Amino acid sequence: MAELYMSATLTQHFLPQRLADFPTITDALDYAALGETGVNFYDGRCRLTAVVQYAALRRKALDMAKRLCGLGLKKGSRVALVADTNSAFMEVFYGCLYAGLLPVPLPVPSSLGTHDSYVKKLSNFFKSCDAHAVFAPAELVPFAKEAAKCFDMGFIGSAKELQAGPAPDILLASVQPDDVAYLQYTSGSTRFPRGVTITHRAAMANLQGMLRDGLGIGPTDRCVSWLPFYHDMGLVGFVLAPMASQMSVDYLRTQDFAMRPRQWLNLISQNKGTVSFAPPFGYDICSRRLREGEAARFDLSSWRVAGIGAEPIRDEILERFARQFSVSGFDQKSFVPCYGLAESTLGVCFSRRDIGIQVDRINRWELERTSQALPFDGIDSNAAAVFVNCGSVLPGHELEIRNDSGRVLPERQIGRIMLKGPSLMSGYFQDEDSTQAVLDKAEGWLDTGDLGYLNNGELFITGRRKDLLIVRGRNIWPQDIEYLAESQPEIRPGDVIAFLVPNDTDPEVVVQVQCRITDQEQRERLVQSLTRLINGEFGLTSRVELVPPHSLPRTSSGKPSRAEARKRFLQTQSGCELTLAVG
Amino acid sequence: MVSQEMILERLFVYLNTTVPASAPVRPDIELVQELGLDSIKVMDLLMELEDEFDISIPLNILTDVRTPAQLAQAVFSLMEHANGAVR
Numbered sequence: 001m002a003e004l005y006m007s008a009t010l011t012q013h014f015l016p017q018r019l020a021d022f023p024t025i026t027d028a029l030d031y032a033a034l035g036e037t038g039v040n041f042y043d044g045r046c047r048l049t050a051v052v053q054y055a056a057l058r059r060k061a062l063d064m065a066k067r068l069c070g071l072g073l074k075k076g077s078r079v080a081l082v083a084d085t086n087s088a089f090m091e092v093f094y095g096c097l098y099a100g101l102l103p104v105p106l107p108v109p110s111s112l113g114t115h116d117s118y119v120k121k122l123s124n125f126f127k128s129c130d131a132h133a134v135f136a137p138a139e140l141v142p143f144a145k146e147a148a149k150c151f152d153m154g155f156i157g158s159a160k161e162l163q164a165g166p167a168p169d170i171l172l173a174s175v176q177p178d179d180v181a182y183l184q185y186t187s188g189s190t191r192f193p194r195g196v197t198i199t200h201r202a203a204m205a206n207l208q209g210m211l212r213d214g215l216g217i218g219p220t221d222r223c224v225s226w227l228p229f230y231h232d233m234g235l236v237g238f239v240l241a242p243m244a245s246q247m248s249v250d251y252l253r254t255q256d257f258a259m260r261p262r263q264w265l266n267l268i269s270q271n272k273g274t275v276s277f278a279p280p281f282g283y284d285i286c287s288r289r290l291r292e293g294e295a296a297r298f299d300l301s302s303w304r305v306a307g308i309g310a311e312p313i314r315d316e317i318l319e320r321f322a323r324q325f326s327v328s329g330f331d332q333k334s335f336v337p338c339y340g341l342a343e344s345t346l347g348v349c350f351s352r353r354d355i356g357i358q359v360d361r362i363n364r365w366e367l368e369r370t371s372q373a374l375p376f377d378g379i380d381s382n383a384a385a386v387f388v389n390c391g392s393v394l395p396g397h398e399l400e401i402r403n404d405s406g407r408v409l410p411e412r413q414i415g416r417i418m419l420k421g422p423s424l425m426s427g428y429f430q431d432e433d434s435t436q437a438v439l440d441k442a443e444g445w446l447d448t449g450d451l452g453y454l455n456n457g458e459l460f461i462t463g464r465r466k467d468l469l470i471v472r473g474r475n476i477w478p479q480d481i482e483y484l485a486e487s488q489p490e491i492r493p494g495d496v497i498a499f500l501v502p503n504d505t506d507p508e509v510v511v512q513v514q515c516r517i518t519d520q521e522q523r524e525r526l527v528q529s530l531t532r533l534i535n536g537e538f539g540l541t542s543r544v545e546l547v548p549p550h551s552l553p554r555t556s557s558g559k560p561s562r563a564e565a566r567k568r569f570l571q572t573q574s575g576c577e578l579t580l581a582v583g
Numbered sequence: 584m585v586s587q588e589m590i591l592e593r594l595f596v597y598l599n600t601t602v603p604a605s606a607p608v609r610p611d612i613e614l615v616q617e618l619g620l621d622s623i624k625v626m627d628l629l630m631e632l633e634d635e636f637d638i639s640i641p642l643n644i645l646t647d648v649r650t651p652a653q654l655a656q657a658v659f660s661l662m663e664h665a666n667g668a669v670r
Contacts (some may be wrong), residue, residue: 038599043639044633044639108642109642109643109645109646110622110632110642111615111622111625111645111646112614112615112620112645112648112649112654113613113614113616113645113646113647113648113649114613114645114646115646115647118646137643139641139642139643139644140643143643143646255642258623258626259626259627259629259630260630278639285623472622472623483634510623523651532613532615532616532620533619533622535615535616535619535620535621536615536616539615539621539622539625540621540622541619541621
C-alpha cells in the first residue's frame with residue numbers, strides 16, 4: 001500500500017554534478033550516495049509506489065554484496081537476475097558489482113500462455129551464461145526453479161529471501177576498472193543466446209560519452225523511463241546513466257506502459273521530466289491511443305531530449321507525434337535520433353541536439369543500383385528513399401564504412417558500419433567463434449552488422465543487422481521462427497525462411513515454407529496452424545506462405561538466403577501492383 | 584459482488600468487438616492460438632479488465648492463462664485478494 005506521506009526524490013540537490021568520470025560503476029554509486037537524488041517507481045495509474053535514494057540503494061547493495069559472498073560464489077561467477085522494474089533488481093545488480101560477481105539481467109514473461117516457452121528460454125540463458133545463482137521477483141521464483149532443474153545453483157529465490165537474517169561479516173574486495181561488470185543479453189536469438197561482456201571501463205566510457213556529449217546532461221535534468229531493465233537502453237540508458245550522473249529517475253513498468261502508454265506522458269508532465277527515450281513504436285502507440293482533446297491535458301514543455309533508438313526510424317511517425325502533442329508544449333526539436341548496440345555498451349551516435357529529426361532524401365534508383373546515397377532532386381517522392389540523420393560518433397570513438405572486402409568507403413557510399421573505441425565489449429561470453437566473427441581484437445574494430453553511410457561525418461542507417469526482424473522494438477531472430485516451424489512433423493529442416501517486409505502500419509513478418517502437400521484443405525490447415533503457432537510463441541501475426549519444394553533461394557554455401565527471398569517476395573509484390581494498375 | 588460469470592461475460596463482449604467473427608468465442612477457446620489475439624490486443628484486453636474491475640493484473644498469473652474461462656478465473660481470484668486487503 002502506498003504511504004500517504006511518500007514523495008518523489010528531488011531533481012536538484014547540493015551535491016556537485018559529476019558526469020560519469022569514475023573508474024568503476026561502484027565508484028559512481030558511492031558518489032551518488034552522497035546526495036539526495038534517487039529512483040522512484042510508479043504504478044499503472046501513475047501513483048508513486050516506492051522511493052529509494054541512491055544513499056539507501058548503496059547501503060542495501062553493500063549489504064547484498066556480503067550476503068552474495070556468503071553464498072560461496074567465486075569472483076566472476078554469473079548471477080542470473082530476472083529483471084522486473086523495481087528496486088530489488090537494483091539492489092542485486094549493484095550488490096553483484098560490489099561483490100565482484102557478474103549480474104545477468106534476464107527478461108520477464110510477457111504474454112498469455114507462455115509458461116513453457118518462458119521456462120525453456122530461461123533455461124537456455126542459464127546454460128549460456130553458466131549461472132551459479134538466480135534471483136527473481138517472488139512471483140516468478142517458481143518459473144526460475146523450474147528452469148534451473150538441471151543446473152547446480154548456489155541460490156534460487158527473491159532478493160528478500162536472501163536479505164532475511166543478519167548479513168555475514170565479510171570484507172569486500174575492491175572493484176577494478178578492467179573487471180567484467182555484467183553480461184547483457186538484449187539482442188540475440190532466444191534459442192542460441194549470446195551474452196555481451198562489458199567491463200567497468202567500457203561501461204564508464206560509454207556512460208560519460210552519452211551523458212556529456214550525447215545528451216549534454218546538466219544539474220536540472222530528470223529522467224523518465226518505461227524501458228525494461230533487461231534491455232540495453234533500459235539498463236545502461238536509464239538505470240546506470242542517471243545513477244552515474246546523480247539524476248533522479250521516475251519509472252513506469254514496461255507492462256504498464258504497454259497497457260496504458262499515455263501514462264508515460266502523464267509522468268513526464270507530472271514530474272517535469274527532461275530526458276526520456278523510446279523506440280519509434282513507443283511514440284507511435286501514444287499517437288494512436290490519443291483521444292480527442294486529450295493532448296492539452298499533458299504538459300510536455302520540460303521534455304528536452306526525446307530520444308529515439310532501438311529500431312529503424314521512420315520520420316512520419318515522429319512528425320505525427322510532434323503535431324499531435326504540440327498543444328502539450330512538445331517541441332519537435334527535442335527529438336534526438338540515436339544509433340547504438342549492446343556490443344558497444346549502448347550508445348554510438350547521437351544526432352545534434354535542438355534540431356530535431358533531419359532527413360536525407362536519396363535517389364532510390366542509384367541506391368539500389370550502385371549503393372550510393374546521392375541526393376534526390378526529382379519530384380516523384382516514390383523515387384526517393386528517406387533516411388534519418390543519427391549524428392556523429394561519440395568522441396574517443398572511430399566509425400568507418402567499409403565494403404565487403406574491408407576497404408574503407410568514401411562519404412555517401414553504403415557499406416558495413418565498423419566501430420572502434422573504449423565502449424566496445426570484450427567479446428561474447430564463452431563464445432570465441434561468435435566473437436571472432438565480429439571483433440578484430442588485434443585492430444580493435446567491431447563489425448556492427450548494420451549498413452549505412454556517412455554524410456558530413458554524420459551517420460545514416462540504411463539497414464539494420466542482416467536478417468534481424470525488428471517488430472515494435474523487439475528483436476526477433478528469423479532462425480527462431482524457422483526452427484519453430486521446422487519442428488512441425490510436416491516440415492523438414494531447411495524448408496522455412498522468415499523475413500520482414502514493410503507494411504502500412506507495422507512491418508510484417510513473412511514466413512515462406514516449402515511444402516509437398518497438394519491437397520488444398522490440408523494446405524490451408526497447415527497455414528492456419530503455423531500462423532497460430534508463431535503468434536503463440538512470438539505474439540505477432542505473420543503471413544505464412546507455402547511455396548513449391550526447392551524454390552527457396554540458397555547462398556553459395558547452401559544456407560537459406562533470407563535477403564534473396566525477401567527481394568524476390570518484394571519484386572513479386574510490386575509486380576502484382578503493377579499488373580493491377582496497368583490491367 | 585462481481586461473479587466469475589460476470590467477468591466472463593465482459594470478456595466475451597470485448598472479444599466479440601475486437602476479433603473477426605470467424606470463430607465463435609467459447610469459454611475454452613485458446614485466446615492466442617485459436618482467436619489470434621496478438622500482444623497489443625492482449626494488452627488492451629488486460630487494460631479493460633483492470634479498469635472495469637479496479638484490479639492490477641500481475642504478469643506471472645498470465646503465463647498459465649490460455650482461455651477466456653481461465654482468464655475470468657484469474658481475475659476473480661485477484662479480486663477476492665484485493666477485497667480482503669485494507670485499501
